[in-house]
Amino acid sequence: MNDQYEALYTTFRWWVPQRFNLAEVCCRRWTHTSSDARRIAVYAEDPQGQREVWTFARLQEYANRLSNGLRRTGVQRGDRVAIALPQRPEALVAHLAVYQMGAIAVPLSAGLDAAVFEQRLRDSEARIALVDAAGADALLRAVDRCPLLRQSIGIDLDDERVLPWRSLIARQESAFDMQPTAASDPALLLYTPGTGGAPKGILLPHAALIGNLPGFVSAQDWFPQRTDILWTAFDWAGAQGLFGAVLPCLYFGQPLVASRQPHTAAETLALLERYQVSNAALAPADLRALLQAAEGGGHELALRALAVTGAPLGAGLFERCVRTLDVIPNETYGQAEVGIVAGQSRDKWPARPGSMGRPYPGHQVVVADPSGRVLPAGAVGEILVNRYDLTGHPDPAFFLGYWRGEEAGRPSGGIWHRTGDLAHADEDGYLWFAGRAEDAIVIDGHRFAPEAIEDCLLQLPELADAAVVAVTGAEGRPMVKAFVVRAGEAGTGEEDLLPAAVADHARRHLPPGQAPAAIEFVARLPRTADGRLRRHVLRQQEEERAARQPVG
Structure with missing residues (x-):
């Protein structure tokens, strides 16, 4: 194939507007004309298999009503709002409502236990928490120990401790004047998964979406195409789900599949077939289970692109995916602090089984020794990501800082972020993962x-x-x-x-x-x-x- 990497990487330039809001670019702008407003934003399924379709117009109307409701509860610009919801349209409504208020969304997995809910609600000083049955038991046990939390809003819950979502939404106006935000204003407070110890809060700006788009588009084989439909196995509460799937999909005005129920591999195959999903984002463990279920054949899938992240894909699983699904998977690498910064893109440069790929356009990624010196090809060192691109423009994916002012480990005057991940680069710039330093x-x-x-x-x-x-x-x-x-x-x-x-x-x-x-x-x-x-x-x-x- 024609290797286009060098031209794409060296000619890429960021364009970040001064004013930028995630709610505007991911939904509101799609309601400016009647044809766009009727676009399908979400195909949704609940645990009982009931299905519904949400347009961008419906998402925006509910987001406006929720913004008005949150304002009545006292939420102001800069306040934190916890969103402990699984894959369902109301989770998107909550995100959009918070963003357009100039408040800060704190996504929390509905699968967390009460102790973790308490730690994150207290640490973020969240004023409001939105929850449904998936996370209610654990979250509501934590609420009494979170004195700054003013109100819990429950979806499909019959509990005196929560304000019913339907009651709140029904009483509000369907119009809302969006608060203008700068691209650099905070939009999200994400917590590290805690793979190596206590989690840390990561504050991300609205512009982080722009910073993640090159990696998303590349990993999804130049998304969007006209009939693209996307599904992700990742929880929408994490960076992989939000920036590797949900927000970019809405940004491009393409349909997203949302399913709350935990799937077996066979059920996942049925879901992909039912909606003719063209693009998916998942972890290697999800892919391994999917391949095991698909190896019997008999499925009419429409998959054209697979982004795999969260752990090394490995050459064996790479080749098995090609044999079974006839799709070359694109492994990607990133962290919540810096976004999707490296990976494969099979349509633009050759994929190398087992490799993490190359740095995506707009991102400076090197392998360095403990002093920050860039290492030669073949030498194992730590992956460092620069705050600036090749031209000296700030990388918009870069985080604003750790919550509570904790310092990131950054040598060289603070322009490099230490990832804690080890790798080596080959002569062509492909990265090969060598594990977490710890x-x-x-x-x-x-x-x-x-x-x-x-x-x-x-x-x-x-x-x-x-x-x-x-x-x-x-x-x-x-x-x-x-x-x-x-x-x-x-x-x-x-x-x-x-x-x-x-x-x-x-x-x-x-x-x-x-x-x-x-x-x-x-x-x-x-x-x-x-x-x-x-x-x-x-x-x-x-x-x-x-x-x-x-x-x-």
Whole structure:
């Protein structure tokens, strides 16, 4: 194919208007003409399978009513509003209503427990929380310990502690004068998933959407095309769901599929087929399950582009996706602090299985040593992202800062953001992931990433999930331990030959010293709400287990 990367990257220029509001560009502007107002914004399904269609006109009317209602409860410009809603149209209404008020949305996964809800509501000093049945039990247990929270608004809830959504919306005017905002004004307060410890709040401006568009468009094979319909497996409360799917899709005026129910892989295939979804964004674990269900054939899918993020895709899963779905997946890399900054784009430059891809246009991404010195090709170092592009223009995806004023680790006068992720670049600028710095395994002076071992183990169809950490073995020496989940089983049984088969597969396919010295079958692995492995939990469990062992 014709490699267009160099021309796209070197000629790209940002254009960021001084005035910019997410609600305006993602919805309100699509209501200026009657034809655009009738555009379908969302195809929605509830857990009972009931379906409905929302146009941009309907989204905007409900957003206006909610903005008026929030204003009556005392919400002002700059106030934080928590949105603990799953994939449903009302979640989009809530975001739009908050943005057009000049307030700050605090998206929270409906799957969080009460302690996490409390921590984030208290830390953000949220004034209002919107919730439905998916998160009500946990969130409402936390409310009494959040004195700054004025009101909880409940959707389809019969609870005296909440103000019913329908009652609030019905009493409000359908027109609202949007508050003008600068592109640099804060719009979102996102919390890190806490894969390595306590989560931090990340404050993002309205312009962050502009900063994420090059990566989104590239990963979705030059979205939009006229008939594009998008679905994501990611929770809409995280950066992957919001900036990797939802907000860009609405920005381009294309339909989004929303489904609240947790899907089996077979149900996901049916959903993709039912709506003839052309574009999807999902994690490698979701893709692995989808491929297992699709390998029997018999599905009429319309997929033309797949963006895969949240963890390394791996060469094995890449090639399996091409064989099964006839789609080359585009792996992407990013963080909430800096947006989608690197990845593949199969239509514009050659994909390399197992690679994270190249820096997307508009973003400066390098591999550097601890002092910030850029490393030569092949050398492993930390991924750093610059606050400015090649021309010196500020990268609009860059975060405003950590909530509470916590400092990011930035060498070189504060223009570089340290990601904490390791990689090396090849001679053509493709990045190859080498793990999280905190998760890196060092044995006998050799450093390697757990992801490569996990990818190898998951080539076995008998395994559904895997996590690898370094633990302390006999005589205090470090060793590799794998925690694995059987495919199709909830139990942890080890009575058959599978443990030996896993160990043998690892010895045959991994370099010396990387094959797990211990393998433990578990029912599930600790993951964040957006599916990221929490390896520090496994390491902590092993340390506690070792401490309980008798000495001598």
